[in-house]
Amino acid sequence: MRPLIHPAIQDVPIGAILHALSDPVRLTIYADIVGQERSQNCSTFLQVQDKAIPKSTLSQHIKVLREAGLIRSERRGVESFNLSRSVEVDAHYPLLIATILRAHHTQLATDAAKTKKAKRKR
């Protein structure tokens, strides 16, 4: 297996980061990785938003996040752990991650409110 690619943040175009996080599945996974203190192994994400995801799909998503410089994947024995590179990203693009994640949470809350309102109307 080829070694995993972990680019330096300066070499990652901002567009690649935005693209990586523009996918709802990836944004959810990434929010999870950042949120957890401990790093996560892949299998943690086999369920995203009540939807089962095949492990190959998952692996692709994680690859995109990794090659956007957002996470680091470390192999420990059989499994590999994914941890956020937010310190590095913050150093180069201050507040970027925090702001996007905040927007993500805002949206989750907004969506929940909408669902509630829709139910009330029925």
Add this chain to the structure above:
Amino acid sequence: MRPLIHPAIQDVPIGAILHALSDPVRLTIYADIVGQERSQNCSTFLQVQDKAIPKSTLSQHIKVLREAGLIRSERRGVESFNLSRSVEVDAHYPLLIATILRAHHTQLATDAAKTKKAKRKR
């Protein structure tokens, strides 16, 4: 011509915003619109980064920005002016725009430095 679509910010998924700004051409155009106090007509952007862009392509990019809730297009006579909706976006997703634009500028600076260094090596 159909009326232009200007969604409410709450109805725009964060992914749509990130996707709209993940394209380098669009990010450049958007940065320009936000940067200018006065709104811009389309023809302003016929040149982006030393590259000529056909009007129709430009129109598409502006449409994506508009439907991501990022800009407002107003027709005045024959032409249409584009202005940033940053106040509205800020209200819903605080700091999002400023942070992304800052990252964009950082990247421009970094790239310039790289080019300079590459030239020095020759």
Add this chain to the structure above:
DNA sequence: TTAGGAGTATGATCAACATCTAAATTTGCG
């Protein structure tokens, strides 16, 4: 040493996107 589990690579498929040319639409003006 080998069976099994974790993750990755490959390749297929379908959808979405970026780009362009050409044609259509809208508006202002003679």
Add this chain to the structure above:
DNA sequence: CGCAAATTTAGATGTTGATCATACTCCTAA
């Protein structure tokens, strides 16, 4: 009215992206 200017739409094309099934590589434990 009828033309010209600014922009949008339509249609075509090549590219990238998302998703999945399958096959593969590594590592570990029995």
